[in-house]
Amino acid sequence: MSDTGTKSRTGEDLSPVARVSAAMAGLIGDYKALQADLEEKLQKQEERLTMLDHKTAKANRPALSTRTEVEAPHLKAFDAYLRTGDDDALRGLELEGKAMSTAINSDGGFLVDPETAQTIKSKLDSKVSIRAISSVVNVEASSFDVLIDQNDTGAGWANETSSTAETGTPTIERISIPLYELNAMPKVSQRLLDDSAFDVESWLAARIADKFVRAEAAAFVNGDGIDKPTGFLTHPTVENDSWTWGNLGYKASGSASDLGNGDVLIDVTYALDSRYRANASFVMNSKTAAAIRKLKDNDGRHLWNDGLAAGEPARLLGYPVLIVEDMPNVEADAYPIAFGDFGSGYTVAERPDLRVLRDPFSAKPHVLFYATKRVGGDVSDFAAIKLLRVAVS
Numbered sequence: 129m130s131d132t133g134t135k136s137r138t139g140e141d142l143s144p145v146a147r148v149s150a151a152m153a154g155l156i157g158d159y160k161a162l163q164a165d166l167e168e169k170l171q172k173q174e175e176r177l178t179m180l181d182h183k184t185a186k187a188n189r190p191a192l193s194t195r196t197e198v199e200a201p202h203l204k205a206f207d208a209y210l211r212t213g214d215d216d217a218l219r220g221l222e223l224e225g226k227a228m229s230t231a232i233n234s235d236g237g238f239l240v241d242p243e244t245a246q247t248i249k250s251k252l253d254s255k256v257s258i259r260a261i262s263s264v265v266n267v268e269a270s271s272f273d274v275l276i277d278q279n280d281t282g283a284g285w286a287n288e289t290s291s292t293a294e295t296g297t298p299t300i301e302r303i304s305i306p307l308y309e310l311n312a313m314p315k316v317s318q319r320l321l322d323d324s325a326f327d328v329e330s331w332l333a334a335r336i337a338d339k340f341v342r343a344e345a346a347a348f349v350n351g352d353g354i355d356k357p358t359g360f361l362t363h364p365t366v367e368n369d370s371w372t373w374g375n376l377g378y379k380a381s382g383s384a385s386d387l388g389n390g391d392v393l394i395d396v397t398y399a400l401d402s403r404y405r406a407n408a409s410f411v412m413n414s415k416t417a418a419a420i421r422k423l424k425d426n427d428g429r430h431l432w433n434d435g436l437a438a439g440e441p442a443r444l445l446g447y448p449v450l451i452v453e454d455m456p457n458v459e460a461d462a463y464p465i466a467f468g469d470f471g472s473g474y475t476v477a478e479r480p481d482l483r484v485l486r487d488p489f490s491a492k493p494h495v496l497f498y499a500t501k502r503v504g505g506d507v508s509d510f511a512a513i514k515l516l517r518v519a520v521s
Contacts, residue, residue, distance in 0.1 A: 247333040248340070248482060256451055257345035258360075261409050261470040263508070265477050267307070272477035274508040276301040301373065305477045307504040308356050312339035315494040336482075336499045348476065348505050349454040357505035360474055360513060361456075361463055367521075368399045368514060376507070378463065378515040385460050385518065390423035390431060392516055396467045397445055399514045404469035409441075409448045411466040413455040420444065458518055465516035473512030478503040 252259065265272060277300060314335040321328065344357075351359040360376065368377030379395040382388040400408060412420070421432045433443045441448040447467070456462040479502040487496040507513065 247330070248337045252337060252341055252344070256453070257341065258348050258411060258450065258452055258470055258474060259344065259476055261411075261450055262348070262474040262476050262505070263471050265475065266480045267477050268479065269307075271304050271306045272475070272504065274303040274305065274475055276303065276509055303506065303508055305357075305475055305504045305506045305508075307477060307479060307502040309500050310340055310343055310503050311498065311500045312336045313496055313498045314339075315491055315496045317494050318488070319493070321495060332484075332497060332499075340501060344503065344505075345452065346454045348474070349452060351505070353506070357476075357503065358507070359505075360466070360507050361515075363507055363510070365463070365515060365517070371511075373510055376510060376513055376515055378517040380517050380519045380521050382520060383518065384520050386458055387419060387423070387516075387518070390420070393420075393423075393431065393445060393465075396465065396514050396516045397447070400468060401511060404472060404512045405447075407469045407471055408467055409450050409470065410444050411450050411452050411455060411470070412464055413453045413457065414451055415457050416455065416464045417442075417449065417451060419458055460518055462518050463515045464518065466513055467516070468513030470513065473507060473509045474505065475508040476503065476505045 312335065314332065316328075316331070347357040347359060349359045349361055351357045352362055364375045365378050366372065366375045368379055371377035377399060379392055379399055381392045387393075397405070397408075417432075421430065423431045425431060431444060432449075441450065443449065455466070456464050458464045481501075483500045485498040485500075487498060490496055
């Protein structure tokens with residue numbers, strides 16, 4: 129027995145081992161009581177949360193986000209950058225694809241997140257522009273080269289014993305389409321960016337798409353090729369009977385100021401080679417379309433036919449009509465109508481990525497978003513497009 133005076137409940141002194149065992153038993157008892165109390169509190173909290181979920185479901189409250197967990201990191205990082213300029217989250221993202229990801233470059237730029245980039249792309253495609261009927265290619269270089277076979281290999285007939293003569297060799301024409309920078313710089317107040325209910329991505333996509341579409345559409349028709357695409361109407365033109373490569377052939381309307389009786393439309397149609405006519409379309413602006421809708425053939429039937437189904441384009445002499453407002457009006461020496469297979473005749477080359485720079489300093493208290501895209505365009509087959517010229521001959 130110890131001389132410390134420690135005793136059991138019966139009054140007997142306890143040994144050191146017995147004293148430790150008694151202390152451990154007391155601690156275990158206290159722990160079990162604490163655990164039971166904590167479990168009871170957690171159970172009550174879970175019941176309250178379950179009740180709250182039921183009330184929210186009954187109220188039909190909308191979900192705060194429809195984003196998938198895969199998209200969320202990119203979208204959160206993109207949104208944080210637009211609102212506050214915080215690029216830490218962007219730097220931490222691991223990218224899997226160049227056009228469908230977010231990145232920080234040495235100049236402070238980044239690629240727009242997947243959903244925003246696709247929104248802008250769809251708006252570009254949906255607007256009225258010859259982009260809708262042209263060949264559109266995505267490139268990673270600073271230019272795009274188109275190779276054109278201008279003629280066929282020669283061939284001749286021979287009998288079994290005659291000698292074979294040398295035939296002609298096809299020639300290849302190389303057309304290089306450089307890419308130029310298309311830019312837009314919308315702005316928004318910092319206060320509006322701070323509003324969590326404001327859809328930054330939709331606003332930014334709509335503003336950029338509208339600017340890009342108008343600039344592209346004009347350049348594809350009338351661009352001079354200086355820091356912008358080369359429009360098909362800026363190439364040299366010759367009367368179709370004298371057509372040579374590098375020029376666009378035209379047919380004269382027979383009148384110095386209008387379309388005459390409309391017979392020139394038939395001439396323009398058949399000036400195009402049959403291999404192109406199957407995929408050909410008319411291109412004109414609204415004023416020209418209004419004038420043509422009034423034209424009739426010798427039997428009094430309108431040359432213009434509206435589409436029979438919803439979404440189907442109107443047809444002129446059986447061919448689709450694309451309304452492009454950047455085409456010239458009907459006036460002396462103008463080329464108000466083009467007819468051709470633009471899928472073969474005109475190529476739009478572009479890089480698939482969109483770059484956005486955030487500038488919170490230049491227009492305080494507004495924040496500027498400088499968006500750039502590289503795009504080019506040019507005629508890729510001079511035989512695939514014909515023009516109508518308002519002239520006597």
